[in-house]
Amino acid sequence: MIHVSPLSLIPGLLFACAGDSDTDDTDLSTDSWDVVMSELDGTLLSVYAPTRDNVWAVGSNPGDGLGGYAWRWDGQTWERLDTGDSGIIWWAAGDDAGHVWLVGDGGVILRWSPDSGFETFDTPGTATLFSIFALAPDDVWACGVVHEGVSSEVAIWHFDGDAWAADPDEPGELIPGKTPNKIWGRSSEDLWIVGGTEVGLHRSASGWKTVDVATEAFLTTIHGNDERVVAVGGPSQGGIIENDGSGFQEVLGADRVANLAGVALHPDDRGVAAGWWDTLVERIDGEWVTDDDVPDLRIDYHGVAITDDGQVWAAGGLFNTFPLRQGGLIRGQLADP
Numbered sequence: 001m002i003h004v005s006p007l008s009l010i011p012g013l014l015f016a017c018a019g020d021s022d023t024d025d026t027d028l029s030t031d032s033w034d035v036v037m038s039e040l041d042g043t044l045l046s047v048y049a050p051t052r053d054n055v056w057a058v059g060s061n062p063g064d065g066l067g068g069y070a071w072r073w074d075g076q077t078w079e080r081l082d083t084g085d086s087g088i089i090w091w092a093a094g095d096d097a098g099h100v101w102l103v104g105d106g107g108v109i110l111r112w113s114p115d116s117g118f119e120t121f122d123t124p125g126t127a128t129l130f131s132i133f134a135l136a137p138d139d140v141w142a143c144g145v146v147h148e149g150v151s152s153e154v155a156i157w158h159f160d161g162d163a164w165a166a167d168p169d170e171p172g173e174l175i176p177g178k179t180p181n182k183i184w185g186r187s188s189e190d191l192w193i194v195g196g197t198e199v200g201l202h203r204s205a206s207g208w209k210t211v212d213v214a215t216e217a218f219l220t221t222i223h224g225n226d227e228r229v230v231a232v233g234g235p236s237q238g239g240i241i242e243n244d245g246s247g248f249q250e251v252l253g254a255d256r257v258a259n260l261a262g263v264a265l266h267p268d269d270r271g272v273a274a275g276w277w278d279t280l281v282e283r284i285d286g287e288w289v290t291d292d293d294v295p296d297l298r299i300d301y302h303g304v305a306i307t308d309d310g311q312v313w314a315a316g317g318l319f320n321t322f323p324l325r326q327g328g329l330i331r332g333q334l335a336d337p
Helices: none
Strands: 014-016 034-040 044-051 054-059 070-073 077-080 089-094 100-104 109-113 117-120 128-136 139-148 151-159 164-166 182-187 190-194 199-204 207-212 218-224 229-234 239-243 248-252 260-265 271-275 279-284 287-290 300-306 311-318 325-333
Touching: 044 089, 044 325, 054 089, 054 311, 100 128, 100 139, 128 182, 139 182, 190 218, 190 229, 229 271, 239 260, 260 279, 260 311, 271 311
Parallel strands: 044 300, 044 311, 089 128, 182 218, 218 260, 229 260, 260 300
Antiparallel strands: 014 077, 034 325, 044 054, 054 070, 070 077, 089 100, 100 109, 109 117, 128 139, 139 151, 151 164, 182 190, 190 199, 199 207, 218 229, 229 239, 239 248, 260 271, 271 279, 271 300, 279 287, 300 311, 311 325
């Protein structure tokens, strides 16, 4: 059995990962979940995990002088990185050159490089950026919303390798009142955005258009693989929609699961969705099944990541309080296909 133990965290210092027992050959169950972080001063909102020895967890600013959370695991230790005067860091993603991109409040976009650390970019404005997705070092997309009093505007920005700019085809008029929460895609001509109810956005060679998402749930996050796109949402109760190329269909209704906020799909179609009240749902043989043996951290999960070899990470905290707090991070392993 994996040893489960909360960490006593000291911001800015290195510390070992709790419960370093191997999880390679176990299913998602009580014995396979490892509590890596718990009871943080801030909340964790996103986790990016390209490999087992390169994992990032980002989130709110706990007020310790190091900016919004950016924790990095190198396979041996966790390091709390300094993100300057950033506020909440909402999302993290990486490109194939080894860069890690972070976005957050006030239009903040940071790029971390192994050799030089963080670089801050000039951006088109002060949008709250909820998501970033990197297709290549010179093809990176971010989305969010610009709040102007009681109104708001869609923000979809693109990085071409030299500078960030608002997408000239930005389809704000297509989704009035909606919030672009998350972006994911296979290429710049196959990009997906969800945020809100009833409609999502898809970018093809002919530009952006709205798509029917087959649910009234407020969609929060989208992810996929070569064959399938999956999105999840809520708010008070959750739902899951899938698109295998023939349009979105609701595959898990709101009457079956708590609000979901994060999802990740493995290339082989296994997947994990996560949400409120320690909720985790696993995709097994095409069906989404609730995991009843999740560690009792009493938090809401917001971000999920799966490595190529099936290691699962879920990040969260408390979102109904301000400031955001009680961050937690757990680690598991997908059931064998």
